[in-house]
Amino acid sequence: MASSRGGGSQQVIRTGDMEKMSLDQLKAVKEQADIEVNLLQDSLNNIRAATGRLENASAALHDLSLRPQGKKMLVPLTASLYVPGTLDDADKVLVDVGTGYFVEKTMAEGKDYCERKINLLKSNFDQLIEVASKKKTLADEAGLILQAKLKQSSPSS
Template structure:
């Protein structure tokens, strides 16, 4: 897809698209629309992961304020909790992915969450920028395609 690889700005991309055939324009628009949808899914996944990490960070903050020996409900799944006692609030298990957990201090656990949240926010901003560019390519291709279709269509 030459239009997305061009070094020029939007006007250069429009000039390139105006030279394309109807089939090529349709392919460019379909590809750009597909990429926009995939990027939107990625944005939703990053937003969801950020929310989960923010919840984990606030849970760590809440846990650090509880006294040792405090009775509490421990979540085993999203809907199953069992009674338990807080043994040591300074040690936490951090899920680092693919089923691996690392024991960290409370401060290290909070720091881990904050670093991951900052990374996800940075990735989110980059994805928004890329999605915006892809959306503009799809829109430009759509406008040019409509104009070419009007030229080809017979006048009444």
């Protein structure tokens, strides 16, 4: 995702600079900005989905902490496959830390992990919204200038 943040090493294009550009340069700027906006939108959607999964996990941990030891329950193996099981120790949970690795944590540590990840994702989401807004504005300005230049260069009917 770091590569899709855009804007770090790129030069800032101002409206005055765009007015001096040729039609081909303006088209290229608009196309590039549109591509970046689409990539940023995909990243925002991925962050939304990941945040939702973590919020569900946090809620599941809360529900699990309320169940007594020895309680019979269905254990999810996949998104659609559940098997019957018995709750052995509600204070120890396995946390998926990514790429197939799981870490055993206490219930409190698991909840804290989820909350920290949610806060990090929300912070990244806010930053990406800001970048996407700037890129969208750039694309819109380039489009308007491009349209104005096209009207000037076309013969009057």
